[in-house]
Ligand code: OGA
């Protein structure tokens with residue numbers, strides 16, 4: 193009796209946790225889901241972690257509202273999805289990113305600049321697809337935002353693949369795209385990579401049709417790093433890549449994220465493309481996002 197009583201008295205009531213199945217609601221008919229019922233400043237229980245992982249698998253992009261995580265907390269949360277990526281490519285100013293870093297439109301003195309620091313972010317891409325083991329997911333937290341705009345667009349490469357004509361599906365099956373940092377810099381009009389960067393990240397071939405390891409679904413693995421197609425004349429490969437990109441980024445495959453302060457957003461680079469939208473007065477307003485990336489596996 194006594195011991196039972198003691199046990200009951202010493203057990204704190206479990207903090208209220210939202211029902212896992214109702215935690216996230218879809219953001220659009222295409223991709224993405226959101227919640228305002230999570231506080232990531234404290235550790236999550238195992239059932240909630242499982243619900244977040246399941247929602248990520250099903251929706252490919254999650255928005256967790258009203259967060260203000262410091263670097264440490266953001267790192268810890270991202271780590272639930274896999275090892276954190278380190279960054280080896282030099283930025284235009286010669287520096288390299290920390291594991292948790294910021295992306296901004298600010299110059300060294302902290303003033304907004306009209307020309308974005310990383311202009312390639314405005315082209316459709318999937319993060320680090322030029323590496324043998326590209327990024328699994330990218331996580332951003334909105335710290336400072338312009339009054340309007342500064343959106344990010346996402347395109348669903350699974351839906352885009354499914355919508356291809358059967359003949360195109362047959363044509364692209366088994367193809368490999370050569371992904372190249374040097375090509376991307378040319379394609380986006382950015383400064384060429386250094387010799388050191390080229391040596392550290394030589395071009396790599398990845399399947400054009402990528403099979404998701406968790407859902408088993410096929411998607412198009414393309415974007416600004418995709419230089420050409422292995423075994424095809426360069427012109428023919430480029431034409432096919434441009435045709436596929438135009439198809440895959442039609443409005444019907446897109447979700448556009450309009451940021452709110454405190455949004456923590458993360459997406460699956462294995463099956464989505466994304467790009468920043470320059471729809472704000474960049475020389476006037478600040479846009480600051482914290483960023484951390486989870487390392488993935490060979491596609
Ligand atoms: C990124 C990225 C887009 C944005 O962080 O990888 O592409 O809208 N960001 O800032």
Ligand code: MN
Nearest residue numbers: 313317318319
């Ligand atoms: Mn990116």
